Amino acid sequence: MMDTALSILIGALTAMVPLVLTSVGATVSERAGVVNIGYEGILLMSAFFGAMFAEISGSPWIGLIGGAFIGMLLGMLHGFITVYLKGDHVIPGIGVNLLALGVVAFGIPAYWGTAGQHQVPSNFRIAPIIKTAYGSLSPMVLITIVIVVLTHWVLFRTPLGLRIRSVGENPEAADALGINVERYRFLATVYGATLAGLGGAFMSVDWLGTVTKQLSAGRGFIALANMVFSGWNPLRALLGGFIFGFFDNLSVWVRTNPTVQEIIPWQFVATLPYLVTLIIVAGIIGRVRAPKADGKPYKRE
Amino acid sequence: MRVDIRGFIKPLIESLIAIVIGILLGAIILAFSGYNPIKAYIALFDGALGSKYGWAMTLSATTPMILTALTFGLGARTGLFNIGAEGTVYFGAIAALILTNIWGNILMGLLGGIIAGIAWMGIPAFLKVFRGVNEVVSTIMLNWMAYFLALYIVLQKIPNPDDPNKTIAVPLSARFPIIIRGTELSWAFAISVIAAVLAYYVLWHTTLGYELRVSGYNERAARYAGINPKKAIIWSFLIGGITSGLAGAVEVMGRPPSYAISQGMANIYGYGFDGIGVSLVGRNHPLGIIFSGIFFGMLKAGATAMQIEAGVPLEMVRMVQGIIVVTVAIPGILDLLKRVVRK
16 A cells, blocks of 8 residues: 555656646746647647657657757747737647647658557666656656746746746836847747647656657646646646646556456546546636736737 | 628638648658658549549538537637537537437437537536636546546447447437438538538527627627626537537438447547637638538548558648648738738
């Protein structure tokens, strides 16, 4: 019993990584006023290309960087449409999500020649730093925590963070003070998407070690729910990510555990992460406040 | 009926530009992936439009997509991003299967789709109106829950005793008659077109439709005009639930040869996502949706031919759809292109 609890807890720390990276990325983007619901697609495409880069280069770290790079490109696309062309913030994200479904479903058979699923060979995956009898911890868990703390510090303790928040809170005032609203919004969007890209590549070259067209499994949206849950605060998103990661990992664990499956069908347990997300989101709305100019295109008068 | 022609031309051209860009970028990706894009597209278009059989397959693939597109389109006209069609389709199909196996006629099957659609889409409506939950997050979570719950029902509750890969089938008496023999095109197609025309009528020729559109355009203005935006939101979700529930129902009642849900729900999976693209390319207008639905149906019907004749994985068309939707999201693409050309 104790062993099980420990292994689920360690698993939660791993499952938390893509959720937290995406939540914190989305937090920075939305603090600057840009909504992006394309993280689901960014996670998926980065997982695909991350695995591809890892296998080509022979290094999982190149895979992670490659995934982040793909995230960055998609962030630039989103930033270009929303910030510079003043387009709608939601529709490009929907487009990226649909695009990812196609790119990955097409890419797996086209690149690897397998139908529907590709297993990333273990020598292209990241070696754990801590190994215990209850499971192992990836260095990415620590890297994620460092990124969160740094992002939090920059966002709330530096002039740069103040400027990022000001263009999302009151772009007119920021503009009057000589802050380049468009540039900060664009860079914040790119930063958010880059973190999500890192999280996506982590799923394929480290945690799950596989590429499928359902790999992201709604995590891009769970991460957005976690961002709301955390009140657009990176440190709280770390805590929230651990809670969401716990249920994510729990459902994965139950699915591979025959004794539990006899009591309750695995399909019911598989709905848990989504159900918990819905309940938490429905419970906390009204008690958190979004950045004031979040999702509103800024046009100079 | 007076139709504003000039208002239609610009969005039409913009959608066509997006389609052309999608097809061109798709060709470039195909070439980079080592396929022959010309051969692939010829196989695709010839498969979908080159024969009476191809046209019939195109229109039968269009049938559920028009209905799921109406869900998104009605939502968008009410200022909502309703992504929940996908999950609703599953329950519409399951309800139609169960009810037709009890009563054995088309009406009961359609009723099953409608009831299931209202019930499932009622959840995000409730969460939005009473708890302020963003509909994008709630409908995506509900899609995943629907996927696993439907999988459970399909595998455990209504499996086909003779063929474990399928569910029970819709009885003969509750199947839509086939329009062209030897094809998959049934009169279910008419249901989609009627639904789109009705949606158009409701949106632009009834008080309810006016209220939906005003709430979508400007919530505060709606309140000043004495319109309750909450009521508009609930109606938008429920009508959207009806159309996507029907999408599932007509898919099992009007699609040969199985008239059942196949393994892994493969034959009912993905229509909700397709519908979003169909609606956006059709500019969230019910009549535009009919035409963009036929275009997407063509991609879907031609994809199989492309896979067989050019060896290109059929998922390639989903990629083209994605590119098209991203392009549609670029505002004023027409003016942008004009500027580039002038330089």
